[in-house]
Structures are given as structure tokens and as C-alpha cells.
Amino acid sequence: MHDQRNHGQGVDGGAGGGDAVVFVCGACGVPLTGPLTRLPAVPEAPHYAWWEADEPGPSPATVPAGCYAIETEPYGAPLVVADVPGPVMPRHGEHSDVEGRPLVSQGPRGNIVINPDDARGLRLRHASPACCGATPDGGMNQLCACGTLVATLCSDCCLPYELHLSADRVRAVRPADRPAP
Numbered sequence: 001m002h003d004q005r006n007h008g009q010g011v012d013g014g015a016g017g018g019d020a021v022v023f024v025c026g027a028c029g030v031p032l033t034g035p036l037t038r039l040p041a042v043p044e045a046p047h048y049a050w051w052e053a054d055e056p057g058p059s060p061a062t063v064p065a066g067c068y069a070i071e072t073e074p075y076g077a078p079l080v081v082a083d084v085p086g087p088v089m090p091r092h093g094e095h096s097d098v099e100g101r102p103l104v105s106q107g108p109r110g111n112i113v114i115n116p117d118d119a120r121g122l123r124l125r126h127a128s129p130a131c132c133g134a135t136p137d138g139g140m141n142q143l144c145a146c147g148t149l150v151a152t153l154c155s156d157c158c159l160p161y162e163l164h165l166s167a168d169r170v171r172a173v174r175p176a177d178r179p180a181p
Helices: none
Strands: 019-024 036-038 068-069 079-081 101-105 112-114 149-153 164-167 170-173
Touching: none
Parallel strands: 036 068
Antiparallel strands: 019 036, 019 170, 068 112, 079 101, 112 164, 149 164
């Protein structure tokens, strides 16, 4: 993230590498992840032939375990009508409304993208309609134990497997500075 709002208060010192951080709920301070190390960019989503899978379920994770990256493009709700077709949001295909008009995300920039398996203590608030998982189309869908919406899970079989922590709802702390659970 490029400014203090768009990343856990500059704890890791900028682009790539840096010290590991733990993301905590901005409202209550509960740890939402273990220690994670920053990647220079969000990786491309791994290819996954979900239509050939024996059982429906999430795709492979975009971000490796133990890492995080900053999403520089708009992600999640609201989705608005676009002038030209294109990906609705990063690592997603085209999307259109019921009238066939192309949609794009005008959601927040600066989300912290992690492997969903690195999250701790979150629970699903709602899931946008999908066959076997959550989509980001309806906005934030993950609650901290204190009841604060903190993240958007994308876990449907035909979409990238990612968890986007909201830069406005979480903060980064060094593992040694982490509050006791």
C-alpha cells in the first residue's frame, strides 16, 4: 500500500520483503492472521480447471501461505456499469448485469490479499449467490469475533481463492507487539 490508510500503518517498511506482520482487527485488536511476509505484488491466480474437478471447492490460493500482497486495483462491491467490457476486478473474468451491460468494480483499493487459510477466527456473514463458495460481488462478508466486518472472502470454485482484508478495518503490528489474545 502506498499510504498510511492503505497499509497497516507502514509497519513493514514498503515494497517487498520486510519484516513479518500480524494483521489485527482495527476495532478490537484481536489477531486475524499469524505472521505474514509481504510480496511485491499480488500474484496471478493459478490456472485451475474447476469444470473438470471431481468435487467442487475452492481453486488453489492466489497468495502463498505465510504471505500477503497489496491489491492496487478496485476490488469488490459496488459493481457499476462500464463503458467497455473488461475484467470486473483483478483476476476475475468479465461480468455483466441482467441487461447484458459490462460491470466493473468500484470497490476499495489497497486491500491486503492473503491466503484464506492464513486467517484466524473469522466467520462468514453472508455469501453472494454462487455454486459452492463466497464471491466478492456483495462486498465484505467476513466478521471478526467482535462483529466488525473486516474482509471479503472469494472462495467459489470458478474464482480465485483469496481473502481481502480491508485496509480501513485492520492494522498491521509486528509479531512481538501483538496484543495477547
